[in-house]
Amino acid sequence: MSVVVAYKWAASPNDASIAPDGSADWSRAKAAISEYDPVAIQVARDFADAAQAELIGISIGAPDVAGSLAKKAALSRGLDKAVLVADESLAGAGATLTGKVIAAAVNQIGGVELVITGDSSVDIGAHLVSATIAGALGWPVIPDALAVAGKPGELEVTQVTASGTRTLRVTGPAVVAVTADAAQPKIPGMKEILGAGKKPSEELPLAGLGVVVPTGVDTQASSRVEPPPRAKQLITAGDPTEAAAELAAWLRANV
Amino acid sequence: MSVILVVDNAGIGNVVEIAQALGSQPTVIAAGPKQIAEELSGSLAVTWIAADGPAEALAPAVIALAADADVVLAADRSAERALLGQVAAARSIPVLPAVTGAAGNTVSRTTLNGLVAVTEAVSGPVALLVSGAPKPVPAGSGSFQEATPAATYQVAVVSESASQQAQVDLAGASRVIGVGRGIKAEADLAMIEELAAKLGAAIACSRPIAEGVGWLPRDRYLGVSGQVIAPALYLAVGISGQVQHMVGVRGSKAVVAINSDPNAPIFNECDAGVVADLYQIVPALTAALGAS
Numbered sequence: 269m270s271v272v273v274a275y276k277w278a279a280s281p282n283d284a285s286i287a288p289d290g291s292a293d294w295s296r297a298k299a300a301i302s303e304y305d306p307v308a309i310q311v312a313r314d315f316a317d318a319a320q321a322e323l324i325g326i327s328i329g330a331p332d333v334a335g336s337l338a339k340k341a342a343l344s345r346g347l348d349k350a351v352l353v354a355d356e357s358l359a360g361a362g363a364t365l366t367g368k369v370i371a372a373a374v375n376q377i378g379g380v381e382l383v384i385t386g387d388s389s390v391d392i393g394a395h396l397v398s399a400t401i402a403g404a405l406g407w408p409v410i411p412d413a414l415a416v417a418g419k420p421g422e423l424e425v426t427q428v429t430a431s432g433t434r435t436l437r438v439t440g441p442a443v444v445a446v447t448a449d450a451a452q453p454k455i456p457g458m459k460e461i462l463g464a465g466k467k468p469s470e471e472l473p474l475a476g477l478g479v480v481v482p483t484g485v486d487t488q489a490s491s492r493v494e495p496p497p498r499a500k501q502l503i504t505a506g507d508p509t510e511a512a513a514e515l516a517a518w519l520r521a522n523v
Numbered sequence: 524m525s526v527i528l529v530v531d532n533a534g535i536g537n538v539v540e541i542a543q544a545l546g547s548q549p550t551v552i553a554a555g556p557k558q559i560a561e562e563l564s565g566s567l568a569v570t571w572i573a574a575d576g577p578a579e580a581l582a583p584a585v586i587a588l589a590a591d592a593d594v595v596l597a598a599d600r601s602a603e604r605a606l607l608g609q610v611a612a613a614r615s616i617p618v619l620p621a622v623t624g625a626a627g628n629t630v631s632r633t634t635l636n637g638l639v640a641v642t643e644a645v646s647g648p649v650a651l652l653v654s655g656a657p658k659p660v661p662a663g664s665g666s667f668q669e670a671t672p673a674a675t676y677q678v679a680v681v682s683e684s685a686s687q688q689a690q691v692d693l694a695g696a697s698r699v700i701g702v703g704r705g706i707k708a709e710a711d712l713a714m715i716e717e718l719a720a721k722l723g724a725a726i727a728c729s730r731p732i733a734e735g736v737g738w739l740p741r742d743r744y745l746g747v748s749g750q751v752i753a754p755a756l757y758l759a760v761g762i763s764g765q766v767q768h769m770v771g772v773r774g775s776k777a778v779v780a781i782n783s784d785p786n787a788p789i790f791n792e793c794d795a796g797v798v799a800d801l802y803q804i805v806p807a808l809t810a811a812l813g814a815s
Contacts, residue, residue, distance in 0.1 A: 281635040282765065290639040363620070364650075367612045393636040393748055393767070394620035394652065395601075399608020403586070406613070408579050408676035411605050424681065430531070430742055432686035436577065439677035447741075449734045482617045484647030493633060493640050493766075496773055499794045511797050512807030515779070518795045519722075519812070523698070523756045523777050 269321045269420060272383045273312035273347070274370050274401065276302035277327055277338045278391040290490030299332060301341050304386035306453035311416060311446045312384040313346035319419045324377060325350045328369045330359035334471050343464035344456035350469040351377060357481075358474065363392075364482045367400020372477035374405060381420035381441040383407075387448045398445035409443040410436060414450050525594035528585060528610070530555035530578045530602035533562045534657025538596050541653050544625040545594055545645075552588045554581040554606060564667035566660045573669040577680055578602045584672030586613045595650045604652055611650035618650040619643065621747075625651075637747045637770035656694040656751050688740045691725050698724035698756040701745055701772065704731055705761015705782060705801050709738045714805050715760065721812045724758065729768050745771035761801045764789025781805070 283297035301309070309325065316323040325347040327333045334354035342350055353369050361369070374380050383405075385398040395411070402409035414433065415426040423438040428447055438444075456464075501518070505511040525542040527535055527549045535551075542549035550568040553560035555578055560571035572584045582605075589595050589610045597603035599620070611618035623640075624631035630651065631642050693699060700719050706712065712726075719726050726743065733744035745752060746768045753774030760781050762768060769792055772778065780793040781801050790796045797804055 281638050282767075284635070284638075286635070286638050290641065292635060292639070363608060363618050364611045364616065367608070368615065371612070388748055391635060392620070395604055395748060396608045396611075396618060396620055396652065399605045400612035400618065402582075402605075403609035403612030406583075408582060408678050409605050409609065410579055410678070411601050428741060429683075431690065432684050434683040435681040436579065437679045437681050438579075442676075442678075447734065448730075449737070480615060482615050484645060484649060485617045485619065486644045486646070487641055488629065488644050489642040491640050493638055495769065495792045498778060498792055500790065501795045502790065503795065503797045508799060508803035508807045509811075511799055512804055512811045515781075515795065515797055515804070515808055516811035519756070519779070522794070 269319070270324050270377060270380050271312055271316045271319065271321045271420060272324050272326055272374055272377065272380050273309050274326050274383060274385045274397070275305035275309060275342060276389045277329055277333045278302045278389055280390045286492045288492050290492050299338070301345065302386065303390035304388060304448045306345055307448060307451050308384050308386035308446050309342070309345045309347065310451040310453040314451065315382070315384070315416050321420065322348045324348065326352070326370055326373050328353040328358055328366060328373070329361070330354065330356060339469050340461065340464040343467045343469070344460040345453065347467065349467060352469060352471050353474055353477065354471060355474040362482070363394055363396035363400045365479070366397050368404045368479045369474065369477060370397070370401050371404035372479050373472055374401070376472060376477065382423065383443045384416065385443065385445045387445060398443050402443040405441070405443070407441045407443055408438060409445065410438060411445045413444045413446045416444050416446070524592050525549040525596060526589050526592040527551050528589070528595065528597040528603050528606045529553045529559060529563065530606070531559060532598065532600055532657055533559050534659060535563070535598050536658030536660045537655040538598050538653045539567070539660055541622060541625045541651060542594060542596055545628070547594070549596065552585055554578045554585050555602070561667060563660060564665045566663040567665045569665060569667050570670050571667065572672050574672050574675060576675065577678055578606060580675045580678040581672060582606055582609045582676060583674040584670065586610050587673065588670060590614065593648050597652055598657070599652050599654050607650050607652055614648065616648045616650055618652065620652040622651045622653045623655070636767050638766055654751065656753065686740055691743065693725055693727055693743065693750050693752050696725035696752070697754050698722050698758070699727050699752055699754045700724045700758045700760060701727045701729065701762055702732055702760050703729040703762030706732070709736070711802075712738060718805055718809045721809050722756075722758070724756070727752070729762050747771060759789055759793070760805060762789060763787045764792060
């Protein structure tokens, strides 16, 4: 019995340099396990331990997802095994293609009844891939999960809603997307990092997964988003009372 | 033909505008409370999936009803987003997030977490996730019909517990104070509440305050994946102004910042700013406003 956690290997766009034409120079941005995915790996590790299941990580993308840096970073966080689909054509893949490739890898592994994902990716931030994995598998997706209990095929998921929380019982296989604070991820120590080198990983060729690439969208133009111009009037009075009085006057005059 | 997926928020005016700009009057597939579906049926043709149970269970019915639409749209809110992604993958059609505009067969949106704007030509069926605050649908003529789902997933609500924290209509507030990591302790929010009372402002926050430390409910955080607001005044207190946050507040008429770091990016995106310790300025500002 295996539990799958899907994770992304990506750099933060805050560290990229964006040209006026919208092109991004990533040379100074370092890729890592995407911001919220260590939380997903931790939740999945804890769940797999309780269910006595094997934990398999799946990541798809450009060839660097299968590089030794990326593999060690993921395996040292508690995966038993990594399954990777690394292909140049997956660089910048959209949510539908990403979900379909991950779903195809899940089917290839076989016998999986739970896929856990993080909240959203650091680079795109669309919160969509948990849903596209589910859509491709024909499984339900439970977003905004604070906690996952039970066993694969019979889950109890605590979910954040607009007005509080609720508990859902999910029977059958499912995709669960956990919130950014569903767990406190453990920082891998030297033992975990050294151990990661001995854990297995497997690469699945994209061609063998039979995924049809969705088409029909062509980029016509792109540009860097420029913030709207603002007055940037700085109040520099050293004395807090004076500065506050100036700000209060500004608010009365302008708002 | 276009369809909009709706669960529990009828404020899809912005989504209707995108559908119309792409050339068709949208219909609605509603997979949530009947009351929401009925409300929308005053202005749009609504098919309500007649079933108990959460939207999570109803995805197979939504996928079946949206099988032939050229454009499938949803507002960028959690339950709707989950259905849209499932429809896109089940149909193997592209899904475009963060859509902000459309004209003819082109779609405008942002990518890289709000840093880059792109315009894309669409040829063939597509799913669109539309950004923006909830917006009422203008009155028109509509209709209501029920659909009995042929299949559902086995997802049931076992229990619910309401949040103790008050709900605030951020989108409707004309003044909003946003608090960030410059606030050192939860108890210090009292000082912000006093200022908010004086200004008549609602209190919102940056993401770490809602999700990292949980001092405010999740629906109060502003930014690219949180709430997007456009008040007359946005006062950022102890917020550095990372782009992921600013995307949520750029529509504000006036942006005012209080931050002790003169290099904080928020000072490049404010109308007025005070470089100072918020612990000194906030009480002084409350007092100064009271003196008027």
